[in-house]
Amino acid sequence: MQFSVDRSVLVEAISWSTRAVPQRPPVAILSGLHLQAANGVLTISAFDYETSVKVEVPASIDEPGDVLVSGRMLAEMVKALPNRPVEFTKVDEKSLSLVCGTANFNLATMPVGDYPTLPAFPELCGSVEASELSNAVKQVSIAASKDDTLPLLTGVMVEIDGDNITLLATDRYRLAQRDLKWKPADPSFSTKALVRAKILSDVANTITSAGDISLALSAGNGTGTNDIVGFTAGERSTTSNLMSGEYPPVRRLFPTETLTYAVIDRQGLIDATKRMKLVADRNTPVRLHFTEEGLTLNASNNEEAQGSDFLQVSLRGEEITTAFNPNYLLEGLQAINTPYVRISFTQPTKPAVLHGQEKIDGEVAEDFRYLLMPIRYGV
Amino acid sequence: MQFSVDRSVLVEAISWSTRAVPQRPPVAILSGLHLQAANGVLTISAFDYETSVKVEVPASIDEPGDVLVSGRMLAEMVKALPNRPVEFTKVDEKSLSLVCGTANFNLATMPVGDYPTLPAFPELCGSVEASELSNAVKQVSIAASKDDTLPLLTGVMVEIDGDNITLLATDRYRLAQRDLKWKPADPSFSTKALVRAKILSDVANTITSAGDISLALSAGNGTGTNDIVGFTAGERSTTSNLMSGEYPPVRRLFPTETLTYAVIDRQGLIDATKRMKLVADRNTPVRLHFTEEGLTLNASNNEEAQGSDFLQVSLRGEEITTAFNPNYLLEGLQAINTPYVRISFTQPTKPAVLHGQEKIDGEVAEDFRYLLMPIRYGV
Numbered sequence: 143m144q145f146s147v148d149r150s151v152l153v154e155a156i157s158w159s160t161r162a163v164p165q166r167p168p169v170a171i172l173s174g175l176h177l178q179a180a181n182g183v184l185t186i187s188a189f190d191y192e193t194s195v196k197v198e199v200p201a202s203i204d205e206p207g208d209v210l211v212s213g214r215m216l217a218e219m220v221k222a223l224p225n226r227p228v229e230f231t232k233v234d235e236k237s238l239s240l241v242c243g244t245a246n247f248n249l250a251t252m253p254v255g256d257y258p259t260l261p262a263f264p265e266l267c268g269s270v271e272a273s274e275l276s277n278a279v280k281q282v283s284i285a286a287s288k289d290d291t292l293p294l295l296t297g298v299m300v301e302i303d304g305d306n307i308t309l310l311a312t313d314r315y316r317l318a319q320r321d322l323k324w325k326p327a328d329p330s331f332s333t334k335a336l337v338r339a340k341i342l343s344d345v346a347n348t349i350t351s352a353g354d355i356s357l358a359l360s361a362g363n364g365t366g367t368n369d370i371v372g373f374t375a376g377e378r379s380t381t382s383n384l385m386s387g388e389y390p391p392v393r394r395l396f397p398t399e400t401l402t403y404a405v406i407d408r409q410g411l412i413d414a415t416k417r418m419k420l421v422a423d424r425n426t427p428v429r430l431h432f433t434e435e436g437l438t439l440n441a442s443n444n445e446e447a448q449g450s451d452f453l454q455v456s457l458r459g460e461e462i463t464t465a466f467n468p469n470y471l472l473e474g475l476q477a478i479n480t481p482y483v484r485i486s487f488t489q490p491t492k493p494a495v496l497h498g499q500e501k502i503d504g505e506v507a508e509d510f511r512y513l514l515m516p517i518r519y520g521v
Numbered sequence: 522m523q524f525s526v527d528r529s530v531l532v533e534a535i536s537w538s539t540r541a542v543p544q545r546p547p548v549a550i551l552s553g554l555h556l557q558a559a560n561g562v563l564t565i566s567a568f569d570y571e572t573s574v575k576v577e578v579p580a581s582i583d584e585p586g587d588v589l590v591s592g593r594m595l596a597e598m599v600k601a602l603p604n605r606p607v608e609f610t611k612v613d614e615k616s617l618s619l620v621c622g623t624a625n626f627n628l629a630t631m632p633v634g635d636y637p638t639l640p641a642f643p644e645l646c647g648s649v650e651a652s653e654l655s656n657a658v659k660q661v662s663i664a665a666s667k668d669d670t671l672p673l674l675t676g677v678m679v680e681i682d683g684d685n686i687t688l689l690a691t692d693r694y695r696l697a698q699r700d701l702k703w704k705p706a707d708p709s710f711s712t713k714a715l716v717r718a719k720i721l722s723d724v725a726n727t728i729t730s731a732g733d734i735s736l737a738l739s740a741g742n743g744t745g746t747n748d749i750v751g752f753t754a755g756e757r758s759t760t761s762n763l764m765s766g767e768y769p770p771v772r773r774l775f776p777t778e779t780l781t782y783a784v785i786d787r788q789g790l791i792d793a794t795k796r797m798k799l800v801a802d803r804n805t806p807v808r809l810h811f812t813e814e815g816l817t818l819n820a821s822n823n824e825e826a827q828g829s830d831f832l833q834v835s836l837r838g839e840e841i842t843t844a845f846n847p848n849y850l851l852e853g854l855q856a857i858n859t860p861y862v863r864i865s866f867t868q869p870t871k872p873a874v875l876h877g878q879e880k881i882d883g884e885v886a887e888d889f890r891y892l893l894m895p896i897r898y899g900v
Contacts, residue, residue, distance in 0.1 A: 215799070215826060222796045244831040245796055250824055417601045417624055420594070445629055447594060452623040 143207025143232040145179040147199060149225050149242060155186050155197045156217045158348055158378060162188040162195040163213035171256050175213035177230070180206040187260055188213060193341055194260045198377040202227075209238050210252040219247050261381055264360035264372045267333075268326035270307065272355040272375055278309055278320045279346035281477040281510055285318035286311040286339035297336040297385045299392075300371075304329055311339060312392050316470050317513040318477065319393070324357070335359055336385040337371050345373045345380055396495060396513055400486040402459030404432050405502050408483045412475045414439050414451040419468035421447040427465035427517040432457055441468070456502055464490045464516045474512040491516060522586025522611035524558040526578060528604050528621060534565055534576045535596045537727055537757060541567040541574040542592035550635050554592035556609070559585040566639055567592060572720055573639045577756040581606075588617050589631040598626050640760055643739035643751045646712075647705035649686065651734040651754055657688055657699045658725035660856040660889055664697035665690040665718035676715040676764045678771075679750075683708055690718060691771050695849050696892040697856065698772070703736075714738055715764040716750050724752045724759055775874060775892055779865040781838030783811050784881050787862045791854050793818050793830040798847035800826040806844035806896040811836055820847070835881055843869045843895045853891040870895060 159175055167173045167190070178185040184201035187194065209232055220228065223242040231239045233248065240247040279298070287295035292314075299310040302324075309320045349355060358372035358381075372381045418428040418441035431438045437455045442448035464487065475483060480498035484506050487494050493513045497506035538554055546552045546569070557564040563580035566573065588611055599607065602621040610618045612627065619626040658677070666674035671693075678689040681703075688699045728734060737751035737760075751760045797807040797820035810817045816834045821827035843866065854862060859877035863885050866873050872892045876885035 212825070218799050219796075219826075219828075222792075222799055224792070245793070246829045247796075247800065248827040250826065413601075413603065414624070417598075417626075420597050420601055421626065446591070447598075447629065448627040449598075450625045 143179055143209060144204040144230065145184060145201045145206075146204075146227045146229040147184055147201045149220065149223055149228050151199050152220050152228055155184075155199045156213075156220055159186045159188050159195050159197055160213040160217045161344060161348070162190060162193050162380075164190050171210070171252055172258075173212055173214065174210040174252050174257055175216055176208065176210050176254065176257055178208040179203045179230075189258050189260045191258060193380065193382045196260065196379050207232055208254055210254045210257050211238055211249050212252075215249060219249070261370055262360075263374070263379060263381060264358040264370050266327060266356050266358045266372075266374075267302075267331055268324050269354040269356045270322065270324035272349045272353060274322055275355055276346040276349050277479075278307075278322050279342050282309040282311045282318045282320045283339045283343045283346075284311075284473045284477055285313060285316050285512070287313035294336070294385065294387045294389055296339055297389070298339045298342050299389050300335045300337055302326070302334070303332045310389075310392055312390075312395075315467065315515050316474060317392050317395055318474075318510070319396070319512075320510045322509065325354075333359060334389075335371055336387070336389055338382060338385060341380070341382040348378075349375055395493065396511065397486075397488050397492065399488060400459075400495075401488050402432070402457070402462050403484050403486040404437065404458075405456040405482050405484050405499055406437060406453055408475055408478060408481060408498075410453050411437075411483060412472060414453060415468050415472050415475065417451055418449050419472065421449040422468050428468040428471065429463065429465045431461075431463045433461045459487075462487050462490055464494065465518070466494075466514055467517055470514055474514055477512060478507075478510065480507055491518065522558055522588060523583040523609065524563060524580045524585075525583075525606045525608040526563055526580045528599065528602055528607050530578050531599050531607055534578045535592075535599055538565045538567050538574050538576055539592045539596045540723060540727070541569060541572050541759075543569050550589070550631055551637075552591055552593065553589040553631050553636055554595055555587065555589050555633065555636055557587040558582045558609075568637050568639045570637060572759065572761045575639065575758050586611055587633055589633045589636050590617055590628050591631075594628060598628070640749060641739075642753070642758060642760060643737040643749050645706060645735050645737045645751075645753075646681075646710055647703050648733040648735045649701065649703035651728045651732060653701055654734055655725040655728050656858075657686075657701050658721050661688040661690045661697045661699045662718045662722045662725075663690075663852045663856055664692060664695050664891070666692035673715070673764065673766045673768055675718055676768070677718045677721050678768050679714045679716055681705070681713070682711045689768075689771055691769075691774075694846065694894050695853060696771050696774055697853075697889070698775075698891075699889045701888065704733075712738060713768075714750055715766070715768055717761060717764060720759070720761040727757075728754055774872065775890065776865075776867050776871065778867060779838075779874075780867050781811070781836070781841050782863050782865040783816065783837075784835040784861050784863050784878055785816060785832055787854055787857060787860060787877075789832050790816075790862060791851060793832060794847050794851050794854065796830055797828050798851065800828040801847050807847040807850065808842065808844045810840075810842045812840045838866075841866050841869055843873065844897070845873075845893055846896055849893055853893055856891060857886075857889065859886055870897065 172190050176187045183198050185198050187196040226243045228242045233239050238249045238251050295313055301308040307322050307324050311318050355375040360370040418439050422441040423443040428441045437453045440450040474496045478498040480500050482499040482502055484497045484499050485494050493515050496512040499506050551569050555566045562577050564577050566575040605622045608620045612618050617628045617630050680687040686701050686703050690697050734754040739749040797818050801820040802822040807820045816832045819829040853875045857877040859879050861878040861881055863876045863878050864873050872894050875891040878885050
């Protein structure tokens with residue numbers, strides 16, 4: 143095997159692929175990155191039995207072949223090389239040579255035969271604008287659970303119905319929902335898939351190409367669920383096993399009526415909440431008191447420090463006092479990308495709903511909503 | 522006590538002062554920052570019995586007074602405030618109020634009487650250009666020991682002789698020496714002071730004012746050493762207890778003769794050494810083989826990976842092969858600020874000396890030298 147590749151192209155492709163190489167692999171072979179050179183293309187791939195990644199880059203190939211080497215070591219090596227073509231040569235069964243300018247590296251290889259075969263890429267079922275998907279995933283994935291006590295809640299529920307995709311995530315304290323349009327291959331296509339939030343975020347965060355990202359789902363085992371999801375954008379593709387299990391019927395948590403709502407300058411509320419967070423203990427909330435005059439925020443960690451702030455708001459309905467976890471409130475506010483936020487209430491002890499709003503007296507943006515559970519605090 | 526201060530001035534002053542507030546104070550009161558308002562000036566100070574800091578900022582004072590509050594909490598609060606004047610009011614014996622725009626904070630105070638008195642600032646003995654001192658400290662402090670097994674070696678030896686200051690530091694594996702000119706108050710002044718490298722680096726890294734920094738030393742207890750060092754630049758001053766003990770006579774380690782030297786492109790050698798470092802195990806060196814043709818570097822961690830590189834050099838004297846710890850070599854190369862580096866040798870098993878050089882065939886820069894112990898490696 144012998145080929146050469148442009149170094150900057152290689153750095154980008156290998157950095158991207160090594161995301162799927164486990165930091166502490168259960169077996170040594172999973173620390174590998176598989177390089178295959180054939181037909182003018184170098185294919186770089188990795189698979190840890192759950193997630194697979196594959197990227198293709200143009201290569202000048204003298205002798206086709208393939209090799210398995212340590213992903214992290216290779217990534218560090220190519221980053222440290224000068225900006226010249228990198229020539230790869232399989233020296234023997236145990237060694238790969240890299241030559242770049244005056245620099246030489248020799249790297250031990252692992253037996254390719256022992257490496258797991260990547261799953262077949264599932265059937266494409268449509269495409270969505272990459273930046274649109276990326277934004278939607280960022281908005282929703284914050285609400286997914288970070289701990290594994292309820293594994294299902296570490297996923298993002300992807301519901302597809304015709305040309306509409308809905309993303310949903312919750313950790314029981316808040317619930318985020320984002321709707322977006324896409325281009326399904328079959329206009330009557332409808333399905334549900336529970337994708338690990340981490341995988342979805344990884345895909346969203348590493349989209350570099352403008353244009354579309356294609357979504358693929360493999361047919362499931364007759365249970366109505368699909369067992370593998372695939373994403374492909376440009377020369378990069380990712381697959382991941384879907385999570386299985388009954389995702390809770392969370393959509394019904396959104397209240398159907400609104401008795402009170404307030405429209406607030408979003409950045410002002412973010413800044414004030416950050417201040418209150420400084421003096422809120424880990425388990426004390428930030429209290430919000432909405433009146434005709436405005437919104438008073440306050441928080442304290444008893445003896446040591448107290449804080450308060452005041453913001454102008456446009457209030458419709460009764461005065462209301464409630465309390466939230468400041469981190470969950472902040473993450474919701476930061477997921478909204480309009481100048482104003484509308485917070486809608488039924489009762490102080492019931493969940494509130496956040497929506498973005500372009501103008502103080504305008505309509506809410508319907509594509510994103512963030513439900514937030516209040517915290518009860520002392521009398 | 523009541524006064525107001527510009528918020529951006531306050532942020533900078535408090536961030537700087539809280540460096541001297543211990544992260545995990547042995548007694549709670551040392552977590553404090555002392556605020557004193559009098560005569561149009563707010564003085565912010567902290568002292569942990571070893572290092573003291575003091576900074577003065579202009580304030581509009583309605584009622585003079587002083588107060589002791591948590592340094593870290595205050596630092597976070599002022600950073601989170603909007604950019605308006607911040608009004609401080611001592612509410613009662615236990616509470617300080619901050620008001621800034623619509624934002625309010627209340628912060629518990631600690632008893633000022635229990636806080637240690639800052640040491641008297643020692644007598645100024647001269648001044649040096651701040652950026653010059655900052656560069657010199659950065660060059661030398663890398664060679665000071667990071668661990669406390671030999672506490673003396675965590676210091677930087679400051680030797681003053683007339684208008685010359687020499688800084689020396691070693692961790693037994695390398696030794697850095699930097700000479701610089703200064704303006705002594707007394708041209709015949711001569712002394713030695715062992716200053717903690719951490720303190721010296723802190724002072725050097727936080728110099729923001731152009732112009733001069735003044736150095737102060739208190740007279741010692743008759744042992745010929747001084748017991749306190751002070752630095753003052755603009756409105757900021759720092760003191761620190763000097764370290765006591767007999768610093769080893771390290772200057773004599775620099776070889777008096779040079780049998781061989783090589784002049785090398787500094788950035789090229791840095792890049793090549795970084796590459797070799799990737800494949801060098803924690804305890805394996807990078808080997809350097811100098812010949813008329815050039816410098817060959819190589820390193821390996823046995824089975825897994827090997828690397829080599831080649832650089833043009835200008836060699837005077839015999840061919841030589843030696844080996845260094847790649848980190849220590851890199852730190853020395855990075856401390857030099859000229860395009861070329863000269864490495865001088867007597868024998869492969871004896872220390873080498875690095876000097877900066879502006880031109881490949883020019884003279885060495887005499888103000889900085891870095892001695893590096895070779896590592897013996899297998900036959």
